[in-house]
Amino acid sequence: MKNLGFELNDLFDIAQVDALNLMSLQEDKDFLLMQRQNGRPGIMLGVDMNIAQKEKRANERLKMSEKRRKRSYDEIQSLNAQVEMCSSSESDVTEDDFNKPGSSKMYVKQPTRGSIDFITSKLAAALDKCKISDRDAVHILISTEEALGGDVEKLIINL
Structure with a gap:
C-alpha cells in the first residue's frame, strides 16, 4: 500500500x-x-515581491480613493449647510433696489421663455460643485426635461 x-x-x-x-x-x-526527491523536502519560503508590491499599491490607491470620497462628502455637506443658511436668512435686497436709476438691470430675473423657475439654490450649488459651466448646465437641464417628457418652453432655464 x-x-x-x-x-x-x-x-x-x-x-x-x-x-x-x-x-x-x-x-x-x-x-x-x-x-523530485522522496518525501518532497522542498518548501517555498519568502514572499513574491511583485505581488506584494501590487497589493501594496492597490491598498494605497484604495485608501486615497476613500480619502477623496470622504473629502467630497464633507465638502457637499458643508455646501448644503451653507445653502440652507443662505436660503433661510432673509435678504435685505429687494427687487426695487435693482430698478433704481443707475443700478444694473442684469440682476433682475425676467422670465423670457417660461414661467416656472425650478432652479433652486441647492441645484445651483450642486452644478457649481461639479464644475459644470452655465452653458453646459443649460444643455443638461433642457435634455433632462425633454427626456422626462416635459415642456421646455414653460421653464426658466437661465443660470
Whole structure:
C-alpha cells in the first residue's frame, strides 16, 4: 500500500521534462530538484515581491480613493449647510433696489421663455460643485426635461 502512494506522488510530478534546462535561476532549479526527491523536502519560503508590491499599491490607491470620497462628502455637506443658511436668512435686497436709476438691470430675473423657475439654490450649488459651466448646465437641464417628457418652453432655464 505504501508503494502505491509513492507511485501516485511520482505520477503527479507535473514539471516539464526539460524544466531544468528552461530555468535560468539557480534557486528555481534547486527547488525543483528538492521536489523530485522522496518525501518532497522542498518548501517555498519568502514572499513574491511583485505581488506584494501590487497589493501594496492597490491598498494605497484604495485608501486615497476613500480619502477623496470622504473629502467630497464633507465638502457637499458643508455646501448644503451653507445653502440652507443662505436660503433661510432673509435678504435685505429687494427687487426695487435693482430698478433704481443707475443700478444694473442684469440682476433682475425676467422670465423670457417660461414661467416656472425650478432652479433652486441647492441645484445651483450642486452644478457649481461639479464644475459644470452655465452653458453646459443649460444643455443638461433642457435634455433632462425633454427626456422626462416635459415642456421646455414653460421653464426658466437661465443660470
